[in-house]
Amino acid sequence: MKTAIYPGSFDPVTLGHLNIIKRAAACFDKLIVCVMINSNKMNTGMFTPEERVELLRRVTEKIPNVEVDSSTELLATYARQRRARVVVKGLRAVSDFEQEVQMAIVNGKLNPKLDTMFLPSSEKYTYLSSSVVKEMARYGADLSDFIPREIIEDVNRKAAQSR
Ligand code: ADP
Secondary structure, three states, X not given: OOEEEEEEOOOOOOHHHHHHHHHHHOOOOEEEEEEEOOHHHOOOOOOOHHHHHHHHHHXXXXXXXEEXXXXXXXXXXXXXXXXXXXXXXXXXXXXXXXXXXXXXXXXXXXXXXOEEEEEEOOHHHOOOOHHHHHHHHHOOOXXXXXXXXXXXXXXXXXXXXXX
16 A cells, blocks of 8 residues: 655645645555644644644545644654655745755655655645735635635634734
8 A cells, every 4th residue: 555644734724735635645545644743833823733633634524545644753753653655745836845855855864765756836826825824814815715615714713813
């Protein structure tokens, strides 16, 4: 069974993330979407890690080979535990490239059985990030072009609470 991991913060999941999830799920037997919890940033997001997992589960429930999880481990360790050989990353612009290649090399050193595969962002979403979504939500903008409709209310509610 070919298992891949798609790691990220997903605070919150965007249509750009979902596009990568669907394309990667079509390439592997199983795709584990994993909310990586960085202990330094534990309480700095819009959503808690548990909430991010819940939103991801809601928007991926119709894709049978996708599992959503969270981890506080290093990605290389988590991949070993889950017997995954591939990490999937989305690349939006050249600016993502340098850091992503660096991470891919480090992860490969920590876990030589692990390789990284990059999927280019669909051109509709190259400008999209969770930070852009949070910024727009704070100003009450219409989010329907940016995040899955099933989670719009949750994001608007959080943004209103932080105003
Ligand atoms: P963000 O920058 O949105 O906070 P994350 O840390 O959650 O992103 O990103 C997880 C992964 O998803 C990374 O590989 C990132 O490059 C990719 N990604 C984020 N937004 C997009 C997008 N709009 N299109 C394609 N890939 C994306």
